[in-house]
Amino acid sequence: MNTLPDIEKDFAQWYQDIIYQAELVDQAPVRGCFIIRPYGWAMWENMQQYMDARIKATGHQNASFPLFIPQSFIAKEAKHVEGFSPELAVVTHAGGKQLEEPLVVRPTSETIIHDSFSRWVRSWRDLPLKLNQWCNVVRWEKRPRAFLRTTEFFWQEGHTVHETLQEAETEVQLMLNEYVSFIQGQLSIPVFVGEKSASERFAGAERTYAVEGIMPDGRALQMCTSHLLSQSFAHAFNIKFQNREGEQAYPYLTSWGITTRVVGATIMTHGDQKGLVLPPAIAPIQVVVVAIFKNDEEYQAVANELDFIQSNLADWRVFSDLDRQKTPGAKFYHWELRGVPVRLEIGPRDAKARQVVLVNRFTGQKTTVPFDQITQVVAAEIKNIQDGLYKKAQERLERLVIVGQKLTEFGPQLEERGVACVTGWCQSPECEQALAPYKASTRVLLDTQKVTHCFNCSKPSPRDVLIARSY
Amino acid sequence: MNTLPDIEKDFAQWYQDIIYQAELVDQAPVRGCFIIRPYGWAMWENMQQYMDARIKATGHQNASFPLFIPQSFIAKEAKHVEGFSPELAVVTHAGGKQLEEPLVVRPTSETIIHDSFSRWVRSWRDLPLKLNQWCNVVRWEKRPRAFLRTTEFFWQEGHTVHETLQEAETEVQLMLNEYVSFIQGQLSIPVFVGEKSASERFAGAERTYAVEGIMPDGRALQMCTSHLLSQSFAHAFNIKFQNREGEQAYPYLTSWGITTRVVGATIMTHGDQKGLVLPPAIAPIQVVVVAIFKNDEEYQAVANELDFIQSNLADWRVFSDLDRQKTPGAKFYHWELRGVPVRLEIGPRDAKARQVVLVNRFTGQKTTVPFDQITQVVAAEIKNIQDGLYKKAQERLERLVIVGQKLTEFGPQLEERGVACVTGWCQSPECEQALAPYKASTRVLLDTQKVTHCFNCSKPSPRDVLIARSY
Structure with a gap:
């Protein structure tokens, strides 16, 4: 029997050890990839089963789009290609020959799905179109950690098309709320929910909302996202429909996803010195x-x-x-x-x-x-266990998240004390960049206004922001 | 409303049209790949749900192994690399750089799974080890047809390790029988079951068993396979265990899989002039x-x-x-x-x-x-529909499969009349090659002996063989 490292003193090593000792994963011969062993995969299957039922109950249908995307597709939406280029894995040879056009292994499927939408959507009668797929995606990962950052990971990605901006916004919130009740109810993890800043947005989205947990070391873990893509991709992929007035119009798109990261979040949130403590809802x-x-x-x-x-x-x-x-x-x-x-x-x-x-x-x-x-x-x-785990995690979260006024004061505490911070922000990118020396970033904008001035420039802050180092 | 081509006169075109008209698939911008639309994917999900429950009920656990396999792994088993090389898709660039070792997109996962087995198997107490994964695989396809031959396809692949040859054989038959009851009971498709000839064997296997349906045009469709890999891969990947006598020994391996091809088989077997006719068990x-x-x-x-x-x-x-x-x-x-x-x-x-x-x-x-x-x-x-579909397909199968003595007699009928043939075979590769001019091949060896002499050389035949053109 191996002893686990002290969870209070060396949380990172505890995580690194428990995932192998509990036989959740094993190392793979390909850098950044992991083998998910039966006990770890069964956790994900239980999570999938719940979310899949919710996705279907909210009017979405599952489909399957190809693993490979022509390189030219990724390039069609300017911010999208800029955001994903450094992470792509590219197939250049197949069937014994060099390919005329290299194929990207999907890092996400907006481009190939929107290409189909441009053929399927003709009239307002075809809308809303609400699809989902469960699949593997690949983003080349320089600092891999099992479940948290892996080159290949597993997720569902929902993709929808709507007549109006209002309907698209409703969809984005609908799925964000589904994620929150899944994470709180099934995984017993308390969360922060809100919009991302421009710099943290999905590449090509108009708005990105995220659900963030606070791990025991005070670092934030983004567990899922829901994007209002709005019309940028519709323009890039020429998705048009005849609206109720008989005119050609561009629809409003959304996408949203939750990944195998939530397995890592569940391990970290509830584990103790003896090992894993699993929420009954997803325990194998x-x-x-x-x-x-x-x-x-x-x-x-x-x-x-x-x-x-x-x-x-x-x-x-x-x-x-x-x-x-x-x-x-x-x-x-x-x-x-x-x-x-x-x-x-x-x-x-x-x-x-x-x-x-x-x-x-x-x-x-x-x-x-x-x-x-x-x-x-x-x-x-x-x-009792399902509820107790949530309550305990909620109490810890309240200890781990401080309210801070000035970055110079709370900044050093983020790493030293292992905490996150709710503070005010003028919402300028310049002040956001001041977080870099502390290895921290804005996580989500909040609906509260506990602090009325920006953590950096002291200008007025319309709403609070969660600031943390992140996974 | 589009009219479907005459199913009796132009079956191939009927298939080609129904899959689009019923919105099962759409073309993808990547050659050989298809988009599986919600109605088609729901058929596969129903099939998965049944088979997954059976796989678990027979003592297997699901896991997940990486999509990418180092090129050197594929090369470790000589016949395996020879069989799969022409079909591989290769990632040569990732994260903005050329990779030191190219990565193959898995065509099947024996090599990467056996590499893990070599670390996990130490003693007879670790055996049997019975794993399965549901995933996508890629084999570069020159003549793609939706569901039947596609570059990316979906399947489950089971991989097991056993102490003795006998146990491995029992496993191979266990899963073969599961497939047969799934295909007959859920898909209402009558089948031939048996061993493959050496030339039709899985690359690296000692024996391959398959389940073959006979489509309405008389062509055989291989729906799944169950392989006795025996010890070749154990040697190649150095999988050893301490046996009950305390000695180091090589275990016996199996693998078995069923793919999205069965969706195509279901469409072809039951469809009529009005379109699809779906077995209730898997109908969305x-x-x-x-x-x-x-x-x-x-x-x-x-x-x-x-x-x-x-x-x-x-x-x-x-x-x-x-x-x-x-x-x-x-x-x-x-x-x-x-x-x-x-x-x-x-x-x-x-x-x-x-x-x-x-x-x-x-x-x-x-x-x-x-x-x-x-x-x-x-x-x-x-x-009644579930049973009636099987009965009708069984009656047609009996009409479509003739008993033939000499290749020169039944050979031309395979294409002209659209039939398959049960005949005798001396089991020599030379006689098997005589089928090539008729675009036919041996499908499976049967337990019957309706014909006592080889279709080609007239030497004695120990058992019948099913001969057909194939999908």
């Missing part, structure tokens, strides 16, 4: 039943009760650990490291007394539970 | 309720009943067509083209009489169904 195993026995007779006595216990746990993802090689202690360690929310222990004496010992991974509390109360007690514990 | 919409009305009053009378009807159809994927622009005739055409198994029509008089008119897409039969019998009648129709 929600309840582990650990059989405790010394010999064949005891094994049999315990094993005989497992069917009954499992039949009382039909609503949850359950795994029964009947391993005959490992000691009970090794099993406890194994499942605590992997963050299984509820552990039920049953030994021969428990079997006889028709009870189990329940251990809550989040609180560490042990409770003896009679067989006939297992269903209701487990249901209550699962709910 | 199983029941369409078409409202018929002439004015607002009638619209309201019909619309008032839809909630009630839908509440009786909660077990199925239902869509209610309340479009106010289209005529009923246009709606019927639209949903027939898309192959929705069951159509319920309801007009104002039906609403008053509390009944619907049910139209079976497969048989064309119309039935009047009182509201209180909707659930049971729809259930019966759905089952």
Whole structure:
């Protein structure tokens, strides 16, 4: 058994170690790429399943667009090509020959999807058009970290077309709100939500909204974005429709996505010194039943009760650990490291007394539970853990986010104390650039006005901004 | 409304037209790639959902391995590199620089997965190791056809490691049987199953088993494969484990996959002159309720009943067509083209009489169904269509597959009559090559011995072989 680094003193190393020890990922032979192992992939599958249902319930349909995009497509929207060029992977040879036009491995699919939209959209009757795809994308990553920054990553990207700016804005907010309820409700992560500054905007968007979590080291992690692309891409890809007045018009576009980064956010937000602590909603195993026995007779006595216990746990993802090689202690360690929310222990004496010992991974509390109360007690514990994780993370977030007036005062604290800061900002790019020496940036504009003057120039600030170092 | 080409006289053109008219695919700006539109993608999602559950139920776990494979990996298994080299797409530039080692976009993932296996497998206690991934793969395609041959396609690839040859063989057969029950049960397609000849084997495998359908034009379509890789890849990637005797040994590997080709097979097997006919199990919409009305009053009378009807159809994927622009005739055409198994029509008089008119897409039969019998009648129709499609396809298959003695006799018939042939074969590569002038090949070896002598050399034949032109 390897010991995890001190989570308080060396959070970065703790993360680096837990992702391998809990068998979430392995290194790949290609720089910047990672192998996602079954336990890590199952977390993502649970997240996908929830979000996919929500995406469909809000009137979107899934489709699939090609992995490869002609290089000339990327170049069509001026800011888009400028933003993505340094990160592209390019296929130059295929089928044994050099290609006439190199193909870009998609870093995002606006260009190839908008090309299709230009053929599919003819009339206002074709609108709104609301598509989504789950896929892999590639952005060449110089400083890779598993889940957080990887050359290949996984996401959904939604792409929609609307008659009016108002409808497009409504769509952008709709999906932003879906993301927030997913992240808060399923991942138990408290967040900041708001618009990005011009310099942090998606390449080619008119407005970008984002959801940001604050990790235990005070750094912000952008978990998803929702973009009002407006008409720039419609012009670039010549998407036109006949409007209700019979005139040719350019529609308003949006795009929005959430990535495998949220797996990293979940690990960092809830983990403790013993390892992962997973929100039940997305835990691959929600309840582990650990059989405790010394010999064949005891094994049999315990094993005989497992069917009954499992039949009382039909609503949850359950795994029964009947391993005959490992000691009970090794099993406890194994499942605590992997963050299984509820552990039920049953030994021969428990079997006889028709009870189990329940251990809550989040609180560490042990409770003896009679067989006939297992269903209701487990249901209550699962709910308590889901809610408790959020509450604990919310309390930490409140400690980690300070309100600051002047950059010269709060700037040094960002790294020294590991905090983020809510402050005022005149919204000029010049003042934003003053954050660079502190390795910090504006994360999102907020609806509050706790501070009335800019952190840098002291001019009036119309609204607060979240400032942090970021992942 | 476009008319479909005559399905009897020009099947190839019928396929080419139906996939666009039913909005299953669209052309992509990259040669060999296709856009899969929502209706086509929903078919694949339904297929995935079923197979994913079966893959998990048979003890496999999903994981994710990188899209990119170092070129040197592909070269490690001699036959593998020989087989795949002409089809590879290669990334030579990334992040603005030329790469030191080019990266291949995975054509299949044996090499990169086996590299991981060499690190994960240490002892017989780590075995069996049974992984799967759902992903996109790329094989440069010179003569692309949507779903059937595309440069990028979608599949699951299972990869397993076993202690003994026997266990590996059991795994190969287990998944082959899963595929057969999926294809027969969910897609209603009758099949031939068997081993491939040496020349048709997966590059690097000891044995390849395949499931082949016979399309209405008599051509065979390989729908999936299950490979006994045996120890060749274990040697190439140095996968060793300590066996139960304490010795270092090479394990036995398998791989198996099913692709988006099965969408094409489903379209071709069941389609008719009116368009698609979809097996209910994978139909994106199983029941369409078409409202018929002439004015607002009638619209309201019909619309008032839809909630009630839908509440009786909660077990199925239902869509209610309340479009106010289209005529009923246009709606019927639209949903027939898309192959929705069951159509319920309801007009104002039906609403008053509390009944619907049910139209079976497969048989064309119309039935009047009182509201209180909707659930049971729809259930019966759905089952009848699923079974009827299989029966009809089975009957056609029996007509399309002739038993032949001599290649000189049955060879010309393969193209002229559009048939496939069961015959005898001495199993020599020389006789297999005699099929080339007829554009035919051996598809699978069969367990029967209807013909006792080779189709070419007349030497004894131990077992029959299926011979056909193929997709």
